[in-house]
Each structure stands twice: as C-alpha cells, then as structure tokens.
Amino acid sequence: MMPAAQRADFAACSGCSLCLLVCPAWRRTRDLRDTPHGRAKALQHGVAVVELKESIESCTLCGACEPVCPENIDLVGMLLELRRQLPPMILTRNITTNMQAERPRENVTLSASTPALVAGGMYFGRPALLARIKTLLGSARGITVANDNGADIALALEIGATVPPQRIERFLAPLRAHKTIVLTDGLLLRQVRAWLPEARVAGLGEALGALAPLRRQLRAGDLYVIDPRAYHADHERLVTHYDGLRAETGCTLNLDLQRIAIPATARSLRQRLGADAIDDAPQLRWLLQGRTIARIVVESESDRFAIGQLCTLPVVHLAELADDPSSPEGKQS
Amino acid sequence: MRNVDVIIVGASLSAAAAAKRLTDAGLETVVLERKSLPRHKICSGILSPRGHRFLIENFGPLPREALHEPTSCRGVTFHFPSMVSMSMDFFGGTTPHLHRKYSDHWAIKQSRAEVHDETSFAALEDRGDHVLVHARKNGEPVEYRARYVIGADGPSSLVTRAVYPDYPKQIPWFFVGQKFHDIIDCPLDQQYFHFWFHPDLGHYTWSHARDGRQIVGVGFKRGDNFAAKHANVVNYLSEKHGVKLKEHTDDEGCAENFGPSLINRYVFGKGNVLITGQAAGFLNMIGEGMSCALHSGAISGEAIVEARLRNRPVQELYRRMIASEVRRTTDQWNPLKIAFDRPHEADFPAALMALSWRERTKVLRDMWRFVVLYKEFKWGRQILRAALQRPLLGGYSMQPWR
Amino acid sequence: MDTAPSNPLPPCPVGPDSLIAIKRQQTNPARWNGANWAAFAVALRAAEVELLESLAACGAFATDAGGTAYGMPHGVVIARDARQISNLLKTAQEHGVPVTVRGGGLTTEGESVAFGGVLLDMTGMSRVKSIDAAALTVRTECGIFWHSLAEELRREGLDYLSAPLNLTSTVGGSLNVGGIDVNSPRLGCSADQAVALQVVTPTGDIVECSETERADLFQRVILGYGQFGVITEATLKVRRYTPLRMHYFYYSSLRTAVEDLQILDRNDASDYSGILTIMDSAVNLLVAFDSDEREAAFNAKWRARLRGHGEFGFALRAIPRYALRPWKWPEALYLWQRKRQLFPEFRRPEYLRDGLMHDRTVVFSRAVWKFWGSRQMVIPDLATSAEKFIKAVERGNAVCRKYFPYYTLYCVGIKLRGDHKPHYEMSCIPPDATGWAYGCEFEPVMDRVYSRDHLQSFKNEIYDIGVNLGASYYRFGGMMKGYIRRALGDEVVDRHLAMKRKADPAMILNRDVIF
Structure with missing residues (x-):
C-alpha cells in the first residue's frame, strides 16, 4: 500500500x-x-x-x-x-473528553526481542484463547501483551472522533520498542502501520497463518474467513500469502473472483453502535451460498461470535485449530 | 447580486459552444451581451466544414434564417498578381454562408444558457474562490458573482483588456472593412470566396457575393485610410477581373488581431478567468475565425466542468486541453505544414499541383512577395521557431502563451 | 429536443452537397426543457415510485464511461422491480417526460446520459433469481453486472457464455447493444445468449417474450438500443466453468495477424481468439482453449501454420529492425516499457494455477481498466464483414497514428447465428456479414489530457471510415445517432422509427440514443 x-x-x-x-x-x-x-x-x-x-x-x-x-x-x-x-454524536464528545484526560504513563518494559500483541477487548473476555495466541506467537523470550489496547482509539477512528496527539503517543510509546507488532483490530492496524513505519505490523490472521502447526490443521472442506479490514489494508502483499495458504491446505477462502474478501458481517456504523438492529443473515448467506463446507475457521473472534449465532456448522478461531476436537490432530492431543 | 457558476462575456459562437458544455453539465451559466439580441455582426460568414459539423452535432441542423444568399460556399479561390487564379473546394462539400445576426442568436438559444443582453461588461475582480463581474445594463450598474468567467467577446475583447491591460499595445492591430455594392457585372464565381495575394492591395483582400450584392473587403495595418484602400481594390477588380460594381450602399469595419495564431502567442486568461475564441487569438488562415471559436469555446467550457469535478486549477486544465486546437489553428499558418501536409480544409497542395510548372512558379513567387509585406512585424523568427517545434514536440510550446 | 424528432429528416437549407452524407441530426442533445416536471413528480410519487431529485443522486449520473457527453437528469429512479418501472413509464408517457435507462453506464457517446428527465438506474435490479444447473440456464434481473453474475454462477461451478471484457457492464446493457468477448468467434455476442426476457414496454406493459412467445418484441428488444422496452429480467444460457490454456503469438504486421485470426475462426481451431496490439508495432494474437484435447488438436494441426512468433522470437526479430532505425528508438523503448507493465498483469500467480489461467474475465478486465480504459473510454470501433475487415483496421490504424502517440487495437470475430437474422437488423451486426462479423476497437492511450473536442474529432474520423466502407459499429453502442442513418440507410431507420413511434407514442424511452 x-x-x-x-x-x-x-x-x-x-x-x-x-x-x-x-x-x-x-x-x-x-x-x-x-x-x-x-x-x-x-x-x-x-x-x-x-x-x-x-x-x-x-x-x-x-x-x-x-x-x-x-x-x-x-x-x-x-x-x-x-x-x-459530520456533526459529532454524544458518544464522540464523550470519547474525546475521555481521551484528553491526563493519565499517568505506564511503566514501559523494553523487551525489543519479543513481539507485541495488541488484542481487542473480546480476547480479554476469553482468557483461554488469549493464552493460546500468546503461546503460538511468543518467541523464545515470550510475548508482550499491551496493557493499553487502543480500543478507544479504534472506536474514535470508526465514529469520526478526533484522537488527541497525546493519546496516540501514550498508546504508541510502549509499542515503539518492538520490531514486530501483532494487532487484532484491522482498523487500528492500518493506523499503527502509518504511525510506526519502521515496525513489522501484522494482523492476527497473517501472524497465526504463517505458523506451520496451524496450517497443517487446515484442510479441504474448511471455509477460512479472512478478516477483511486487515487483509484489504495490505492486499497486494497478502493476496500471495493467502493464495499460498489455499494451495497448500486445499481450504476454501472467503474470497471473490477478484480475490477480495467477502466479510462475514456487513454492519453499518449505527449497527455497530447498537443504534440500529443487527441483521447479519443476508451477508452470511452470501458468504456460504453454494459452498460445500464442513467447518468455518475465522481469524477474528468477533466473526466467530457472529457466525456462531446464525450458523450450525462448527466455527473455530484459527488459534484454536490445534485444539479443535473435530480436527484429527486435535483429537490426538 | 446574482450568484452563478459561470459568466460568459459575449454572445457569439464561441460563447454558445462554451455555454452548451456548461449547461449540459448542470452549471448555472449567464451570458452577458452588450447589444440587444439578435445583434448585427461584421463577418464574411463563411464557416468551414469542421465548424458546420460542430454546429450540427451540438445545436442541430441550421435554420434557413441563419443563412445568407447564396446559402453555401463551395471553396476558396486564390488570385495572384500574375493573374493566375486557383480554386480549391472545401473537403466534404459546400459549407454554410452564415447570417451571423441570426446564426449566433440561434446557437446561443440552443445552448439553453440564460442570456442577459444589453448588458455590457465593465470590469472584473478575481477573488480567488470567485470572480466579481461589474457590468452595466441600460446604463445602470449590475454585479454578478461567478465561480469562473469566460471572455468570449471577440478580437477587441474587454475581458482580455481587463486581465492584460497592456495587451493591445503588444500586438499589431489591423483594420478590416467591407463595403456592399450592387452588381452591374461580376464574373467572379458566386460559389467561391475570393482572396487576393497582392501586396499592393492590402494585407487581406477579399470579395464574395451576399444577398444579391458583392462584398469588397480589405484589411490593412491600423492607421491607413479605408476609403482609399477600398477604392484601390474596386479599381483593381474592375481593371483586372472585369468586375463592374455600383457605388457601395453599406459599409462596416472592425479591428482585428491577426498575429497570435501565426506566431503561437495566444492569451488564455489568469486564475478563474478564461479567454477563448478570437479574443484568445484564434483565427484560421483565410480569416475564418468561427470554427476555431466554436471549438476553443467548447474547450473552455469543458475545462471548467473538468476543473470543478476534479478540484484542479482551471488554467492548468484549459491550457492542456486547448493544445489540440492550437495545433489545428497554428498548423494552418505553419509553412512546413502547408508545404508537406494538408492543414487546411481545402486542398491547397492539390490545387497547386493542378497548375502548369510555369504557373506554379509564378504562384510561389507571388506568395513570397505577399509574405514580404508582413516583414515589418518581425514574425519571421517566431514562425520559424513554431514550425520547428511542431515535429519535435508533437505540438506547439505553451511558453509563449499568456 | 423538446419535441419528438420529426420524420423524415428535413432537407438542409445550406445545400444538398454540403457535408455530403452527414445527416442533419444533433448528436449532443439539448437539455430537455422540464415541461410538466412538477406535475410528473407528484404523479410518480402518488404511484409510489421513489424519485430522487438531490444533487447527490443526479450528479452521480452526469456522464458515462466515454466522459465526453454531460447531462444532468431532473431526477433519478433506482430500479427495484418491473411493477415500479411500469408505473414510471406509464406516468412518463402521460406527462411526456423522457426516461433514460442506464446499466453500468459504459456507453461512450452519452447514450446512457440523461439530458434532463428521469435517469433510471438499473443496477438497483441486480439479483439472480434462479440457477438451473441441469438445464444450464440462469434467470436474473438485468441490472446485474456480468461480473456479479459470474460470482453467483461460480458458486455452482458455472460461468456465463460471453460478456464484454469489462467488470461493470450489465446484462441488460449488453443485450441491448451486443457484448463481445474473446470467445465470441465461437459463441457469438452476449445478446445471442438470451433465451427469454421480461420486458417493460414503453407504455408500461410487463411482458415475457422469447423466440416462441411474442417473438416480434423479442427480436426488437434484443440489440434494440433500449428503444422498445426496458429489459428487467432475462433467462440466459450458461456453461460449466473451465480455466484456460493460454497461448500468445506476436506479429509485426497487422495484416498477417488479422489473416491468421480469421484462419483460426474459420476452422474452429481455438476456443478463444483475439488481437491486442501495442500500436501497430507489436501485435499479439491471443489463443486459448477450454480443454487439453482442443489444445492438443490446435498444436498438432494449426500451431505451425501461424506466422506469429513467441515472445523471445519476436524480440529477436525486433532488435535488428529497431537497431537500423534510430528514429524509432522512442517507440522501441515504449514497447519495452509497456511489455514490462502489462505482461505480469496477465501472469499474476493468484490467477495462474498449474499453467492454467483462472477467472480470465477478471484478469482481462482488470488489465483493460488499468491500461486502456483509464478515466475516459475513448474507444470508437468498427464492425465489418470478414472481407472488409483488414481494410477497416488499416485505415483506422492510420487515424490513430494521426491523433495519438500511443494506442491499442483490439480485434475479435463475432460468430453470427443464421436464425437470429431478425435480431441483427439495424444493429451493430453489419448487414453484409455472413458467418462472422469482425470488430476492431481503436483505443488511444490517454497519457495526457485531451480536450473532448479532440477526442470527438478522432471518433468522427473512425466512424466516417465505417460509413465509407459500409460497415457498422460494435460493442459499447457506438452506433450513435449521427451515424446510424449514414451507415445503414434511411429506409431501415425510418421503418424502425415507425415501429418505435407505435410502441412509444410520446417518444420518451431513450429518445436521444439513435433516432
């Protein structure tokens, strides 16, 4: 890009x-x-x-x-x-005020040799999954999970609230030490890549998908749902990454003929904020139409949740693949 | 104060072409015309085939009232002092003999722009994001606020003067006058426009038939005496061509800017003000300004539409887009093009080749003598530069433009 | 025009020999004057048709892919179903309000631009109704983009037969004007693929038509330039999806390449064929196959007879040719640069699997957008009989050279169906063509800003060749108003005009397109 x-x-x-x-x-x-x-x-x-x-x-x-x-x-x-x-919503004003509030700087531990993981709130709600991701992505010296996950910044970007520079700086300061940063939020990923051009910034899907043990678990009959925000932010490069994944494992990707990702959900801003009722069914129907699949593998926890609500097929997060009881190797372990 | 997208000054053919492009694209456009419409306009009225086609494509078939008698012109006949004459037919058949009073009015109506006549342009102020236009309607001051202004008000353009106050002093001016005579006997073929390459007659000497009368016209450097120049031509036609005419019944004349097309020194405006048509300096070699006025006018309108949609400076786009029309017009004056190509809408090289060797030599010698008449303007080096640029750059340099 | 066009065209007051053979028709229409608009808008809303009059809606449709014609509609209606379109046309008929129908907007002469009145945006009706994998047919709403149709078909392992190499042309648009693909030498034009249609007539009747049901309407609507109804749904033939085995041959002569193309077509030697050039200096004949068997048969029988070379062989021959002509080095440099940009685009790894090209329509169409279409589609074209084709290409090539430093030609054959002759009358298919028609597009590379006026002069000069040769104009509906009478003659045009008047008394539907 x-x-x-x-x-x-x-x-x-x-x-x-x-x-x-x-x-x-x-x-x-x-x-x-x-x-x-x-x-x-x-x-x-x-x-x-x-x-x-x-x-x-x-x-x-x-x-x-x-x-x-x-x-x-x-x-x-x-x-x-x-x-x-656009004229600001009440939420916009609140979030800006919150971000402007001075807070003590966090203690920064410089551990440049470990990757940093910036995980969205959903992952903190599922400690087992987060632990699994940490194990998978950690280097020999482990992994640093950012205390400040920038969730307010991601929300501010999405709703069009201005993010004060000091808030950005507070978010970035602990990350600057790391050469590799993995983010679960595709919108934040895009920004972090622009803010920290020196770092290797990857989405969770790309980072996990590079791991051979996980790739081995993918198979024909899997629908692998790429997180669209992260993928499209770096399409030219990732299109090759995912084509390799498909060729190697025989899984089906949520790509259209132009190799663009079909999102599992298509929610407007108002739906994301809960102002309008969510109706994910039509988009999901399109995602699944005409496909013969046995399992859905997702990169994003929110996709797992949304698909699981409407779909009877097993839905697994990529990081959980090795633990999936329906997978042959998973059963053994 | 009226607030509009575009003000066009002048209600001529270039204005109509520009207005058409602008109104099509949904821009609110007002045309200011000094006189009351339909208005008289001094012109030979011989429109080239390219211009004719433009009128049909953009405004529809011409109504009869927009034409003089004879309604069409077959071509141009060149006459030389050595008494060789050569006729060239226009490519694609005959071409209209426009009655400018009605053709211009018809075209501007067809453009669907709003026209304010009896409104004379006085001054403008370019404020960066808009232009204030000061005018007078029936003596009363009126003001308009426009995003862009197009000056399409002819050779003595007031808009050009407003943008470039020193412009009139920088180019040589000619006076072109024509007188209308009842005919006693005229052997000149009515179907042709006749032009004399004769240094003793004037810089630009012509004759053609209109509505039962014969027009005798002459152009010369400003300062000479029209009556004397004209009488000289009438005598010449009588002696050499047997043209017997009565005393003239009408006469008219105007100032003309011949040079800019010849030496590629056009003026296209500044900031949000565009200049187009003959005001910008467009004129074909036979003095036909209408076809390039139509095309350049259309381009000025297109440039504004494009600039607005693309959020780009209009001058940059106009200059890049007008390059094709500059090529077409200046090619007609380019000696290399004339010698090796067919830049005109009538086939000069073929007509020349149809003559005998002896006649051809005479013609070339006479043409050279005629060109020498223009020596005093010191255009030689600029013509040469332009002629050499053409094959090297694939066009003419934008540098001399203002 | 405010009033319906008169018939026949009045004589020109200038003279019978003025602009010989150029019809006195305004091709860049004046804006409709808006008479009755307010009453119409009220009546339309009363008929429960949503009418958008905002600048945001109207501005989006101000021009077409050609980018030379501009026009602002008074209002926009987004197509939703046949009933709504029927209400729209009935109301428009009553109030004399022009309705211009737009699919993907890929016309080049303003055919899908509304010069006032209503712009009917068909992309609102773009859902697939049903796919019959056994019978190999699909029923779809016609505002669907061919590409979107392909997306749906592919989930069932199917593909459309032939469609324009352009991702955003719509089914309805192609059925109205033609639609050419590189498999057209075998399968014909897109308009030949329709089995049955649902049409809303200009007076608002919703009717189903086919070769056996209301055949006269079917024949008029197919290749009908939107004059005889709005196509709302179509049943199309489809086929099983196959990846392609591609072959490229390079020529330095247009004539030789065109001759070889015609040999392949006549002998049914390939499944896909077409010519894409870099000016007239590097001419690429593209040949492709659906199956290994067809490819093997070609290799055995035809490959050796083609006079083109491989990439390497062509380069080997080009080097001495350019070495001796230093004045042509800029051209050689351009060829080399163009090759470097273009070739990888046709060989992207995500579309190439085991030597087969997948999703060719995406690969070709993306290349078209990236390297030819740019923001303005200036692609005048000529369609001729096989015999006249080389002459048309060579003359058009000379015009391209005159107007632009760089350009591309795209040539392809179109298989004609004997039983579709009635469809072809007054269409892009030249009346004298038998067996195959041939089309060539002349595409300048828009490396700089050109005035619309310059582009129009270029197009006129290409179209004039068509008049001169007795040809027609294919693909994007280039057969516009100013040329149709000159190319096809008054008799056939006046006959169709009479039919049009009968079908559309107020002359409201797509009135500025051909009549």
Missing part, C-alpha cells in the same frame, strides 16, 4: 463503479449513493458532507473498495475523514 500522502482523493474518482462490485453496503441496498463512487461523485458536484450522513454511516469499513480502485484513491482514509466532518 502506498502512503496516504501519495494516494489520490475523491476528486480523482472517474465513476467506474468497480467499488460497487465488492461493496457490502451496496450489496445490501443496491443504491449507488451508499458507495464510494456515489459519495465521490456527490462531493465532486459540491454536495455538503452533512447531506451524505446516511451514506457515510452506512459504510462497513471493510476496505474492499481500496485495492480495486483504479485511481488508487485512499478510500478508507477519506471515509474516516468524512466521518470526522
């Missing part, structure tokens, strides 16, 4: 509609206005940002549009910027 500074903005949109083909919001409404194409054209014609509120909030931020854009527009970055330009 090119740095944002070299990428084009909405003015470069030629209206080719390629983003529609991969846009989950468009799949839901079939309304051009709910797509990057629609927003770009509206802005080119001088429509005020606030008039596009509904469209801006309908975006799922899966990032699928970015790798297919022939004009190389920074579509995710621009959408985040548009959210910042």
Whole structure:
C-alpha cells in the first residue's frame, strides 16, 4: 500500500463503479449513493458532507473498495475523514473528553526481542484463547501483551472522533520498542502501520497463518474467513500469502473472483453502535451460498461470535485449530 | 447580486459552444451581451466544414434564417498578381454562408444558457474562490458573482483588456472593412470566396457575393485610410477581373488581431478567468475565425466542468486541453505544414499541383512577395521557431502563451 | 429536443452537397426543457415510485464511461422491480417526460446520459433469481453486472457464455447493444445468449417474450438500443466453468495477424481468439482453449501454420529492425516499457494455477481498466464483414497514428447465428456479414489530457471510415445517432422509427440514443 500522502482523493474518482462490485453496503441496498463512487461523485458536484450522513454511516469499513480502485484513491482514509466532518454524536464528545484526560504513563518494559500483541477487548473476555495466541506467537523470550489496547482509539477512528496527539503517543510509546507488532483490530492496524513505519505490523490472521502447526490443521472442506479490514489494508502483499495458504491446505477462502474478501458481517456504523438492529443473515448467506463446507475457521473472534449465532456448522478461531476436537490432530492431543 | 457558476462575456459562437458544455453539465451559466439580441455582426460568414459539423452535432441542423444568399460556399479561390487564379473546394462539400445576426442568436438559444443582453461588461475582480463581474445594463450598474468567467467577446475583447491591460499595445492591430455594392457585372464565381495575394492591395483582400450584392473587403495595418484602400481594390477588380460594381450602399469595419495564431502567442486568461475564441487569438488562415471559436469555446467550457469535478486549477486544465486546437489553428499558418501536409480544409497542395510548372512558379513567387509585406512585424523568427517545434514536440510550446 | 424528432429528416437549407452524407441530426442533445416536471413528480410519487431529485443522486449520473457527453437528469429512479418501472413509464408517457435507462453506464457517446428527465438506474435490479444447473440456464434481473453474475454462477461451478471484457457492464446493457468477448468467434455476442426476457414496454406493459412467445418484441428488444422496452429480467444460457490454456503469438504486421485470426475462426481451431496490439508495432494474437484435447488438436494441426512468433522470437526479430532505425528508438523503448507493465498483469500467480489461467474475465478486465480504459473510454470501433475487415483496421490504424502517440487495437470475430437474422437488423451486426462479423476497437492511450473536442474529432474520423466502407459499429453502442442513418440507410431507420413511434407514442424511452 502506498502512503496516504501519495494516494489520490475523491476528486480523482472517474465513476467506474468497480467499488460497487465488492461493496457490502451496496450489496445490501443496491443504491449507488451508499458507495464510494456515489459519495465521490456527490462531493465532486459540491454536495455538503452533512447531506451524505446516511451514506457515510452506512459504510462497513471493510476496505474492499481500496485495492480495486483504479485511481488508487485512499478510500478508507477519506471515509474516516468524512466521518470526522459530520456533526459529532454524544458518544464522540464523550470519547474525546475521555481521551484528553491526563493519565499517568505506564511503566514501559523494553523487551525489543519479543513481539507485541495488541488484542481487542473480546480476547480479554476469553482468557483461554488469549493464552493460546500468546503461546503460538511468543518467541523464545515470550510475548508482550499491551496493557493499553487502543480500543478507544479504534472506536474514535470508526465514529469520526478526533484522537488527541497525546493519546496516540501514550498508546504508541510502549509499542515503539518492538520490531514486530501483532494487532487484532484491522482498523487500528492500518493506523499503527502509518504511525510506526519502521515496525513489522501484522494482523492476527497473517501472524497465526504463517505458523506451520496451524496450517497443517487446515484442510479441504474448511471455509477460512479472512478478516477483511486487515487483509484489504495490505492486499497486494497478502493476496500471495493467502493464495499460498489455499494451495497448500486445499481450504476454501472467503474470497471473490477478484480475490477480495467477502466479510462475514456487513454492519453499518449505527449497527455497530447498537443504534440500529443487527441483521447479519443476508451477508452470511452470501458468504456460504453454494459452498460445500464442513467447518468455518475465522481469524477474528468477533466473526466467530457472529457466525456462531446464525450458523450450525462448527466455527473455530484459527488459534484454536490445534485444539479443535473435530480436527484429527486435535483429537490426538 | 446574482450568484452563478459561470459568466460568459459575449454572445457569439464561441460563447454558445462554451455555454452548451456548461449547461449540459448542470452549471448555472449567464451570458452577458452588450447589444440587444439578435445583434448585427461584421463577418464574411463563411464557416468551414469542421465548424458546420460542430454546429450540427451540438445545436442541430441550421435554420434557413441563419443563412445568407447564396446559402453555401463551395471553396476558396486564390488570385495572384500574375493573374493566375486557383480554386480549391472545401473537403466534404459546400459549407454554410452564415447570417451571423441570426446564426449566433440561434446557437446561443440552443445552448439553453440564460442570456442577459444589453448588458455590457465593465470590469472584473478575481477573488480567488470567485470572480466579481461589474457590468452595466441600460446604463445602470449590475454585479454578478461567478465561480469562473469566460471572455468570449471577440478580437477587441474587454475581458482580455481587463486581465492584460497592456495587451493591445503588444500586438499589431489591423483594420478590416467591407463595403456592399450592387452588381452591374461580376464574373467572379458566386460559389467561391475570393482572396487576393497582392501586396499592393492590402494585407487581406477579399470579395464574395451576399444577398444579391458583392462584398469588397480589405484589411490593412491600423492607421491607413479605408476609403482609399477600398477604392484601390474596386479599381483593381474592375481593371483586372472585369468586375463592374455600383457605388457601395453599406459599409462596416472592425479591428482585428491577426498575429497570435501565426506566431503561437495566444492569451488564455489568469486564475478563474478564461479567454477563448478570437479574443484568445484564434483565427484560421483565410480569416475564418468561427470554427476555431466554436471549438476553443467548447474547450473552455469543458475545462471548467473538468476543473470543478476534479478540484484542479482551471488554467492548468484549459491550457492542456486547448493544445489540440492550437495545433489545428497554428498548423494552418505553419509553412512546413502547408508545404508537406494538408492543414487546411481545402486542398491547397492539390490545387497547386493542378497548375502548369510555369504557373506554379509564378504562384510561389507571388506568395513570397505577399509574405514580404508582413516583414515589418518581425514574425519571421517566431514562425520559424513554431514550425520547428511542431515535429519535435508533437505540438506547439505553451511558453509563449499568456 | 423538446419535441419528438420529426420524420423524415428535413432537407438542409445550406445545400444538398454540403457535408455530403452527414445527416442533419444533433448528436449532443439539448437539455430537455422540464415541461410538466412538477406535475410528473407528484404523479410518480402518488404511484409510489421513489424519485430522487438531490444533487447527490443526479450528479452521480452526469456522464458515462466515454466522459465526453454531460447531462444532468431532473431526477433519478433506482430500479427495484418491473411493477415500479411500469408505473414510471406509464406516468412518463402521460406527462411526456423522457426516461433514460442506464446499466453500468459504459456507453461512450452519452447514450446512457440523461439530458434532463428521469435517469433510471438499473443496477438497483441486480439479483439472480434462479440457477438451473441441469438445464444450464440462469434467470436474473438485468441490472446485474456480468461480473456479479459470474460470482453467483461460480458458486455452482458455472460461468456465463460471453460478456464484454469489462467488470461493470450489465446484462441488460449488453443485450441491448451486443457484448463481445474473446470467445465470441465461437459463441457469438452476449445478446445471442438470451433465451427469454421480461420486458417493460414503453407504455408500461410487463411482458415475457422469447423466440416462441411474442417473438416480434423479442427480436426488437434484443440489440434494440433500449428503444422498445426496458429489459428487467432475462433467462440466459450458461456453461460449466473451465480455466484456460493460454497461448500468445506476436506479429509485426497487422495484416498477417488479422489473416491468421480469421484462419483460426474459420476452422474452429481455438476456443478463444483475439488481437491486442501495442500500436501497430507489436501485435499479439491471443489463443486459448477450454480443454487439453482442443489444445492438443490446435498444436498438432494449426500451431505451425501461424506466422506469429513467441515472445523471445519476436524480440529477436525486433532488435535488428529497431537497431537500423534510430528514429524509432522512442517507440522501441515504449514497447519495452509497456511489455514490462502489462505482461505480469496477465501472469499474476493468484490467477495462474498449474499453467492454467483462472477467472480470465477478471484478469482481462482488470488489465483493460488499468491500461486502456483509464478515466475516459475513448474507444470508437468498427464492425465489418470478414472481407472488409483488414481494410477497416488499416485505415483506422492510420487515424490513430494521426491523433495519438500511443494506442491499442483490439480485434475479435463475432460468430453470427443464421436464425437470429431478425435480431441483427439495424444493429451493430453489419448487414453484409455472413458467418462472422469482425470488430476492431481503436483505443488511444490517454497519457495526457485531451480536450473532448479532440477526442470527438478522432471518433468522427473512425466512424466516417465505417460509413465509407459500409460497415457498422460494435460493442459499447457506438452506433450513435449521427451515424446510424449514414451507415445503414434511411429506409431501415425510418421503418424502425415507425415501429418505435407505435410502441412509444410520446417518444420518451431513450429518445436521444439513435433516432
């Protein structure tokens, strides 16, 4: 991915509609206005940002549009910027106030030789899974799990709240020491990569998927659900990574014909915040349509939860593969 | 104060072309015209086939009232002092003889832009994100606020002067006048536009038929006497071509800027103000300015549409887009192009080759003598530079443009 | 135009010999004057059709892929179902409001641009209704992109037959204008794949039609440029999906390459064939196969007869040719650069498995967007009989050279179906073609900003070749208003115009496209 500074903005949109083909919001409404194409054209014609509120909030931020854009527009970055330009919600104000509050700096232990793991709140709710991930990703000297997981920053980015620089700095300070940083949140991942260009920043799926013991557990009949945000943020490189995974294991990936990830859920901002009712079924139906599969393997814990709600197939987190009772090797261990 | 997307100054063909592009793209466009419409305009009215096609494509088939009699012109006849004459037909058949009073009015109406006539442009202030335009309607001051302004107000453009106050002093000016005569006997073929390469007659000497009368026109460097110059041409036509005319019944004239197309020194405006058509310096070799006015006008409109959608400076886009029209127009004056290519819309090399060797030599000698007439303007080096640039750059340099 | 076009065209007052043979038709229409719009909007909403009048909705449709024609609709309707479109057309018919239908918007001359009135966005109707894997057919809403259709079919191990090499053309759009693929030499154009259609007529009737049911309507609507109805659903033939065995042959002569292409087509020697060039200096004949058997048969019988070379052999021959012509070195440099950019795109590892190309439509279409389409599709084209084709390509090539430093030609054959002759009347299929028609697209590389005007002059010059040769214009509906009468003659156009008037009394549906 090119740095944002070299990428084009909405003015470069030629209206080719390629983003529609991969846009989950468009799949839901079939309304051009709910797509990057629609927003770009509206802005080119001088429509005020606030008039596009509904469209801006309908975006799922899966990032699928970015790798297919022939004009190389920074579509995710621009959408985040548009959210910042909308009139703030109450939540936005609260979160900004919270982030501005001074807090004592954490004690930073410099352990450059270990990777750092920035895990989302969901993983702290499942200590066994987190422990498994730590074991898998830890180097000989272990792994450092960040106390500050930047969840408020991720939420602020998503809802368009401004993140104060001191808050970013407080989040980054302990991470600066690490050469390798693994993040579970795809949106945060994108930002951390821009903030810390020197570090090797990977998503949880990519990091785990590189491990031979886990790859060995994947097989034909598995639907491997790539976390779209992390994947699309670095598509050019990861497309090869995942194609290798598929070729080696025979699993099915949640990729379309353009090798763009089909998200398991397609929730608008309001759905994510609980303001609108969630309806994941249509998107999940599309994900599974016509596929003969026996098991679903996910990279993201939130996907496991969402799919598990609606689907009777076994759903396993990638990190749990070796423990999966339905997997032959898992049974032995 | 009226707030619009674009103000176009002038209601000519270039203005209509620009207005068409802008209104199509949904931009609110107001055209300011000094006179009351339909208005008279001094012009030979011979539109090239390319211009004719543009009118059809963009405004539809021409109505009869937009044409003089004869309604069409077959080509151009060149006459030389050695009494060789050569006729060249336009490519693609005859071409319209426009009645500018009605053709321009028709085109501007077809563009669907809002027209404010009897409104004369006075001044403008480019404020960066908009332009204030000061005008007078029936003597009363009126103001407009526009995102962009297009100056399409002809050779003596007030918009050009507003943007480049020193411009009139920087180029040589010509006076072009025509008188209308009732005919006693005229052997000149009515179907052709006649042009004389004769240094003793003037810098630009022509004659053609219109509505039962014969036009005798002459152009020369400003300062000379129109009546004397004209009388000289009438005598010449009578003696050499047997053209017997009565005393003229009407006459008219205007200032013309001949040079810019020849030496690639166009003016395209600054900031949010674009200049187009003959105001920018577009003129074909036979003095036909309408086809390049239509095309350059359209390009000025396109540049604004594009600049707005792409959020880019309009001058940059206009200059890049206008390059093709500059090539077309300046090619017509480029000696290398004339010698080795067919830049005109009539086939000069073929007509030349149809003559005998002896006549051809005469023609070339006469042409050279005629060109020497223009020596005083010291354009030689600039013409040469432009001619050499053409094959090397694939076009003309943007550097001399202002 | 405010009033319906008159018939026949009045004589030109300039003279019968003025702009010989160029019809006096405005091809860049004036904006519709908006008469009755307010009453129409009220009536439409009363009929429960959602009408979007915001700038955000209208602005998105201001131009098409050609980017030369601009027009702002008064309002946009997003297609939802046949009943809604029927209500729209009935109301529009009553109020005389023009309706312009748009699929993927991939027209190049403003055919899918609304110069005022209603823009009907068909992409709102883009769901697959059912797939019959046994009968090898699919029933789909017609605003669907071919690519989206392929996504759905592939889940069942199926693929469409042929569709334009462009991810965002729609089924409805292609059925209306043609649709050419590199398998068209065997399978014909996309419009030939339709078995049955659901059509909303200009007066709002919802009807099913096919070769056996209302055959006259079926024949008019297929390749009908949207004049005789809005295609809302179609039953299309499909096939089993296969990856491709690709072969590339390189030529330095257009003529030789075209001759070889025609030999392959005539002898059914390949499953896919087409020519893609870098100017006229490196001409690539692309040949591909669905099965090992077909590939082996080609290798045994035809491969040796082709006069093209492999990549290496071509380079070996090009080096001395350029070495002796230093003035052509910039061209050689360009060829080399272009090759370096282009070739990897056709050999991306995620699409290449065991030497077979998977998802060819994605590979080709992405390359098209990346290297040819750019933001403006300026691709005038010519469709001729097999006999006239070389002449058309060579003359068009000369025009490209005159207008642009760099360009590409794309040539492909189109198998004609004898039983579809009635569909072909007044369409992209040239009337004198038998067996195959051939198409060539002339695509400038937009390496700099060109004025629309320059591009229009270029297109006119290409289209004029078509008039001159008695050809037609294929693919994106390039057969626009200003040319249809010149190319096909007044008789056939006036006959179709009479049918159009009967079917669409207020002349509201896609009125600025061809008549």
